[in-house]
Amino acid sequence: MASRVTYGRAEQGLLPSVLGQVLPNRRTPGAAIVVTTAAVLVLSSTGDLASLAETVVVLLLAIGLALYAVQRFASRRGSDSQGTDQRPTVGG
Numbered sequence: 180m181a182s183r184v185t186y187g188r189a190e191q192g193l194l195p196s197v198l199g200q201v202l203p204n205r206r207t208p209g210a211a212i213v214v215t216t217a218a219v220l221v222l223s224s225t226g227d228l229a230s231l232a233e234t235v236v237v238l239l240l241a242i243g244l245a246l247y248a249v250q251r252f253a254s255r256r257g258s259d260s261q262g263t264d265q266r267p268t269v270g271g
Contacts, residue, residue, distance in 0.1 A: 182208055185208070185214065186208035186211040189208075189211065193249050198210050198214060199211075
């Protein structure tokens with residue numbers, strides 16, 4: 180699931196575009212899978228379960244705040260190149 184979220188955020192322009200590329204035959208996000216798998220391997224080999232849980236919580240918070248900041252910055256610019264409004268909405 181993490182690779183799909185990474186892929187989706189790259190498609191939205193919130194992460195580097197290389198993470199939004201898909202493999203030609205399978206149409207799966209290859210770069211996003213490799214990056215998220217590497218992150219999981221590094222995190223899982225760094226210590227015990229408690230420290231891993233704390234690290235994951237901190238990373239999720241940091242990523243969430245960063246994405247929120249990017250979205251807020253993008254909404255100050257107004258609309259995107261197709262003329263559609265990209266500001267976040269509440270409730271859909």
